[in-house]
Amino acid sequence: xxxxxxxxxxxxxxxxxxxxxxxxxxxxxxxxxxxxxxxxxxxxxxxxxxxxxxxxxxxxxxxxxxxxxxxxxxxxxxxxxxxxxxxxxxxxxxxxxxxxxxxxxxxxxxxxxxxxxxxxxxxxxxxxxxxxxxxxxxxxxxxxxxxxxxxxxxxxxxxxxxxxxxxxxxxxxxxxxxxxxxxxxxxxxxxxxxxxxxxxxxxxxxxxxxxxxxxxxxxxxxxxxxxxxxxxxxxxxxxxxxxxxxxxxxxxxxxxxxxxxxxxxxxxxxxxxxxxxxxxxxxxxxxxxxxxxxxxxxxxxxxxxxxxxxxxxxxxxxxxxxxxxxxxxxxxxxxxxxxxxxxxxxxxxxxxxxxxxxxxxxxxxxxxxxxxxxxxxxxxxxxxxxxxxxxxxxxxxxxxxxxxxxxxxxxxxxxxxxxxxxxxxxxxxxxxxxxxxxxxxxxxxxxxxxxxxxxxxxxxxxxxxxxxxxxxxxxxxxxxxxxxxxxxxxxxxxxxxxxxxxxxxxxxxxxxxxxxxxxxxxxxxxxxxxxxxxxxxxxxxxxxxxxxxxxxxxxxxxxxxxxxxxxxxxxxxxxxxxxxxxxxxxxxxxxxxxxxxxxxxxxxxxxxxxxxxxxxxxxxxxxxxxxxxxxxxxxxxxxxxxxxxxxxxxxxxxxxxxxxxxxxxxxxxxxxxxxxxxxxxxxxxxxxxxxxxxxxxxx
Numbered sequence: 001x002x003x004x005x006x007x008x009x010x011x012x013x014x015x016x017x018x019x020x021x022x023x024x025x026x027x028x029x030x031x032x033x034x035x036x037x038x039x040x041x042x043x044x045x046x047x048x049x050x051x052x053x054x055x056x057x058x059x060x061x062x063x064x065x066x067x068x069x070x071x072x073x074x075x076x077x078x079x080x081x082x083x084x085x086x087x088x089x090x091x092x093x094x095x096x097x098x099x100x101x102x103x104x105x106x107x108x109x110x111x112x113x114x115x116x117x118x119x120x121x122x123x124x125x126x127x128x129x130x131x132x133x134x135x136x137x138x139x140x141x142x143x144x145x146x147x148x149x150x151x152x153x154x155x156x157x158x159x160x161x162x163x164x165x166x167x168x169x170x171x172x173x174x175x176x177x178x179x180x181x182x183x184x185x186x187x188x189x190x191x192x193x194x195x196x197x198x199x200x201x202x203x204x205x206x207x208x209x210x211x212x213x214x215x216x217x218x219x220x221x222x223x224x225x226x227x228x229x230x231x232x233x234x235x236x237x238x239x240x241x242x243x244x245x246x247x248x249x250x251x252x253x254x255x256x257x258x259x260x261x262x263x264x265x266x267x268x269x270x271x272x273x274x275x276x277x278x279x280x281x282x283x284x285x286x287x288x289x290x291x292x293x294x295x296x297x298x299x300x301x302x303x304x305x306x307x308x309x310x311x312x313x314x315x316x317x318x319x320x321x322x323x324x325x326x327x328x329x330x331x332x333x334x335x336x337x338x339x340x341x342x343x344x345x346x347x348x349x350x351x352x353x354x355x356x357x358x359x360x361x362x363x364x365x366x367x368x369x370x371x372x373x374x375x376x377x378x379x380x381x382x383x384x385x386x387x388x389x390x391x392x393x394x395x396x397x398x399x400x401x402x403x404x405x406x407x408x409x410x411x412x413x414x415x416x417x418x419x420x421x422x423x424x425x426x427x428x429x430x431x432x433x434x435x436x437x438x439x440x441x442x443x444x445x446x447x448x449x450x451x452x453x454x455x456x457x458x459x460x461x462x463x464x465x466x467x468x469x470x471x472x473x474x475x476x477x478x479x480x481x482x483x484x485x486x487x488x489x490x491x492x493x494x495x496x497x498x499x500x501x502x503x504x505x506x507x508x509x510x511x512x513x514x515x516x517x518x519x520x521x522x523x524x525x526x527x528x529x530x531x532x533x534x535x536x537x538x539x540x541x542x543x544x545x546x547x548x549x550x551x552x553x554x555x556x557x558x559x560x561x562x563x564x565x566x567x568x569x570x571x572x573x574x575x576x577x578x579x580x581x582x583x584x585x586x587x588x589x590x591x592x593x594x595x596x597x598x599x600x601x602x603x604x605x606x607x608x609x610x611x612x613x614x615x616x617x618x619x620x621x622x623x624x625x626x627x628x629x630x631x632x633x634x635x636x637x638x639x640x641x642x643x644x645x646x647x648x649x650x651x652x653x654x655x656x657x658x659x660x661x662x663x664x665x666x667x668x669x670x671x672x673x674x675x676x677x678x679x680x681x682x683x684x685x686x687x688x689x690x691x692x693x694x695x696x697x698x699x
Contacts, residue, residue: 246642460485
């Protein structure tokens with residue numbers, strides 16, 4: 001038989017009228033220390049893992065390509081300053097053509113490429129050239145080479161000119177126009193007749209003019225690896241958007257929402273439902289705009305000015321259109337669901353009134369979430385920087401292309417060299433993949449830990465309000481419970497919080513891995529054909545999702561009991577579960593309706609963050625300059641996720657207030673033979689209304 005839980009103040013009144021010391025202040029000791037040690041070791045591992053990324057990575061690799069020397073375009077190297085030369089251009093059109101053949105041995109990664117300031121264009125009355133970086137006998141500075149439009153053909157010796165006419169450099173003719181597609185000059189399979197005629201008159205080798213010449217580059221730029229790199233790079237380029245829309249905007253909106261709950265609680269459920277649907281429709285419309293289904297503002301892979309009649313396919317546009325369809329479906333479901341819960345909103349209003357009264361009494365609850373918010377902000381900045389370096393880590397190595405003919409003139413050796421003419425690529429080892437997944441898991445665990453710590457502090461503060469209701473006028477109530485709860489968490493319960501957050505993170509990771517495996521088997525066509533196999537396949541998905549939701553719910557109630565009793569995580573989970581099961585008919589519907597309104601409120605904040613992110617990303621800075629994002633999809637999703645995390649921190653004030661008061665009510669009822677002595681009148685009125693409705697539905 002469990003003993004009474006008591007008051008945070010230090011004493012409570014039992015059913016026989018006697019007073020005893022409360023166990024919230026006394027009889028506490030450190031719990032789940034092993035998991036606290038594991039969590040500290042994990043943080044040390046995160047720092048070591050991140051230091052590897054900072055040492056080996058270069059985020060510019062995610063955006064720009066490599067030249068024929070293995071240098072990253074747009075960056076400064078020991079022997080080459082390519083800071084302003086961001087565009088990768090393939091010099092030899094025949095190599096590009098051969099890389100596009102189905103059975104060809106030549107790969108585009110081995111085609112000779114160079115970093116330029118802009119994509120070169122053929123001339124109407126002469127033949128333009130793009131030459132290798134000036135070296136050896138070519139006494140030009142890099143700035144002069146750029147000013148000459150990369151052309152020093154007139155300075156070449158007869159031997160150099162002859163090798164250039166064989167497409168072996170050091171100078172290469174500009175036969176095809178090209179356009180800037182994601183910082184790579186994609187050939188347009190429409191050769192300049194004038195340039196081609198001059199080339200033939202000079203005795204140059206035959207140049208292929210087939211459509212394959214632009215398909216090869218297009219296929220490379222739309223590969224899954226290239227698209228993933230661009231998506232990750234978009235996050236790095238849009239960091240000001242993430243700070244504003246993922247940090248400051250949700251911070252402001254969350255505080256405003258709490259203040260509105262405090263003063264206009266009766267109207268907030270209605271405002272939340274209406275605003276949620278409006279924001280959801282607005283975000284969907286923005287996706288339609290970027291998909292090109294409304295207006296002419298579709299996502300385009302082309303950077304800068306170009307021929308409006310020339311169109312380039314980008315995989316990003318397909319992804320945006322897919323999300324637009326998904327958002328349409330979600331909007332329809334959301335509107336229908338909102339109509340269905342209209343009759344329940346009055347019940348949610350009653351529950352929120354109880355939480356509003358708590359916020360008014362324990363005023364520090366409104367500003368307390370700023371503490372975990374600041375900690376998470378510092379962590380996310382460190383984590384994001386490390387993530388960009390980890391994703392771009394790897395070793396630049398020269399490819400092995402011994403089975404292909406790729407000779408090129410070497411200005412230093414003063415001869416045609418066929419030994420070191422292969423292209424360069426970034427080699428990723430398996431341990432880098434493991435490091436990235438470890439880093440992602442660390443982000444989720446750390447986020448859950450901070451959210452759980454915040455929830456535990458709030459629960460401890462609200463429990464003091466409930467059990468010391470008779471002393472509500474005490475000067476201890478407004479601020480002391482929050483600081484006392486923080487002290488108890490730091491001294492006794494960090495291990496329990498680490499265990500609870502680890503359980504949620506582990507289950508979510510398993511679900512993510514199984515979902516990835518399911519999608520891969522679906523793509524490969526290995527989904528079970530028999531109806532029984534399909535039933536089991538989809539049932540397992542539903543069960544895993546249900547387990548995840550149940551664990552999150554149990555965890556939240558466990559944190560409340562940890563704050564009140566100081567027990568270990570497992571013991572607190574058992575106590576909370578028993579209390580809820582014993583009182584499920586009395587509190588179930590009240591708790592669910594309140595959670596629904598709070599969930600919609602979080603979505604309102606996160607959707608507004610996403611909407612504001614769309615507006616910021618639509619500026620000139622992110623559309624046409626070197627900061628152009630390939631697609632607003634991932635930055636907007638990041639703004640939404642960050643906004644949701646921030647809203648969770650602040651909305652936990654209301655959410656945990658409701659849950660803590662309800663669990664305290666259940667314990668209060670058990671201690672006093674079913675008659676809670678400390679319950680607020682608003683809560684009793686709400687629960688009585690709920691009981692009447694349950695009886696009406698069951699009889």
